Amino acid sequence: MQAATTVTVQTRVPAKLHQEIEQLVNIGWYNDTNEVLLEALRRFLSTHRADVMERHLREDIQWGLYGSE
Amino acid sequence: MESPAKIVVADAGPLIHLDELDCLDLLGDFAQVLVTDVVWAEVSRYRPGALVTKSIPTVKRVESGEYQILPSLQIVAQAFELDPGETTALAVMQSAQTAILLTDDSAARLAAESFGFAVHGTIGVLLRAIHRNQRTGTEILNILRNLPNRSTLHIAPRLLAALISEVEMYVGNASAASTG
Numbered sequence: 001m002q003a004a005t006t007v008t009v010q011t012r013v014p015a016k017l018h019q020e021i022e023q024l025v026n027i028g029w030y031n032d033t034n035e036v037l038l039e040a041l042r043r044f045l046s047t048h049r050a051d052v053m054e055r056h057l058r059e060d061i062q063w064g065l066y067g068s069e
Numbered sequence: 070m071e072s073p074a075k076i077v078v079a080d081a082g083p084l085i086h087l088d089e090l091d092c093l094d095l096l097g098d099f100a101q102v103l104v105t106d107v108v109w110a111e112v113s114r115y116r117p118g119a120l121v122t123k124s125i126p127t128v129k130r131v132e133s134g135e136y137q138i139l140p141s142l143q144i145v146a147q148a149f150e151l152d153p154g155e156t157t158a159l160a161v162m163q164s165a166q167t168a169i170l171l172t173d174d175s176a177a178r179l180a181a182e183s184f185g186f187a188v189h190g191t192i193g194v195l196l197r198a199i200h201r202n203q204r205t206g207t208e209i210l211n212i213l214r215n216l217p218n219r220s221t222l223h224i225a226p227r228l229l230a231a232l233i234s235e236v237e238m239y240v241g242n243a244s245a246a247s248t249g
Contacts, residue, residue, distance in 0.1 A: 043150050044150075047149060047150075047175050047176035047179055048175045048176070050225070052175060052179065053175055053225075053228075054228060056175065056178055056190065057192060057224065057228055057232065059189065059193075060189050060190050060192040060193035060196065061192070061193075061196060061232065061235055063189050063193045063196075063197065064189075064192065064193040064194070064195065064196025064197040064199075065196050065197075065199070065200065065235075065236070065239050067193075067197070
């Protein structure tokens with residue numbers, strides 16, 4: 001099986017958030033920071049897909065402009 | 070002015086975003102706006118005094134401890150990674166099922182939909198203000214055009230442009246209908 005292509009992304013996170021990530025690693029829920037960030041990103045992206053957010057906006061337009069409650 | 074509408078349960082996002090846009094008063098048109106203590110604290114952290122100094126008579130703070138978080142909600146909250154504010158707002162919704170949940174969080178919105186709840190966001194409240202005669206179409210268009218500079222509510226530029234076009238058309242049609 002071919003390994004998935006990966007890219008390196010550099011970012012800055014608030015210290016408090018980093019502490020919470022470290023805590024999850026230290027108590028053994030995740031192997032390393034990378035694993036926590038990947039899981040968090042996957043979960044965020046699963047509920048913040050562009051088509052879902054666009055549908056929500058369309059529903060707001062319909063309700064806001066034409067809705068009768 | 071038409072009669073007041075439904076009860077809404079507000080998450081922190083719309084309260085914060087409406088306050089940023091000087092539009093918190095729009096909530097006064099709902100029969101009641103229920104805000105859990107957890108959401109209240111969250112709003113107070115980001116917009117200190119918003120819910121106190123700009124007191125809206127219909128806004129009512131409710132104690133989240135009075136609303137049981139049912140196992141079904143616990144599971145959904147975990148699956149959607151909801152924060153405590155969103156979870157308590159949904160707990161209130163479970164006992165007021167004909168209410169509307171106001172949230173700008175996509176995950177919270179999906180979670181609400183999974184229970185069959187009506188759910189809308191800041192944009193819906195802003196647009197609703199036109200036909201509820203709380204703001205003119207022109208005023209709402211100005212707010213939408215300045216949204217990226219005045220609010221932390223994020224909308225993709227392409228979608229915001231489409232939204233503005235649709236409101237322009239709505240306002241134009243309404244104006245033509247009233248003069249014709």
